[in-house]
Amino acid sequence: LAKTTQPISMDSYEGQEVNITCSHNNIATNDYITWYQQFPSQGPRFIIQGYKTKVTNEVASLFIPADRKSSTLSLPRVSLSDTAVYYCLVGDGPYNQGGKLIFGQGTELSVKP
């Protein structure tokens, strides 16, 4: 399984765009990149998944360069409620197909007023 590396923590201010980069140098051909968000005392929540190039949904964008050795989660115009831990995961196949899904160390994002 590809290991992921992310910054331990990041600070931002309300209204700013936040970019969190994840390194996954040993990503395999079949691996997809998935991001989850976790608030204190809650389970993680799926944000976005991608394989290559760019994926966008209503809450975030995911940028994946051609070599796929890293990925960047982009959160537009963050608010205080975006303060959470963000996990980057790499797994075999889309949504890991019921197999192993291993969480990295996560990035603790703190949004200030």
Next chain:
Amino acid sequence: DTEVTQTPKHLVMGMTNKKSLKCEQHMGHRAMYWYKQKAKKPPELMFVYSYEKLSINESVPSRFSPECPNSSLLNLHLHALQPEDSALYLCASSQLDSPLHFGNGTRLTVT
């Protein structure tokens, strides 16, 4: 609100007790998972059930015993736990081609 329901929310048990954690989902998901999460750490995978059969056991000690009675329910039976087993236990479910949906966990304290 979460579509994966875990009970109880909090549990305190002694090292000689036997207790069970319960997880229920009604989304028709055929894969179910147990994760353990210590404070300030990422969730660690414990078990995966696929179509009600245990498909992955991440070398979890036998004092943790999972059970999947049907496609909607997942239990984790606990016996002779140690204080270091105190953690947040998270259940999740998914279709094989969809993201994981997590419950909000059971906060377990072993005294």
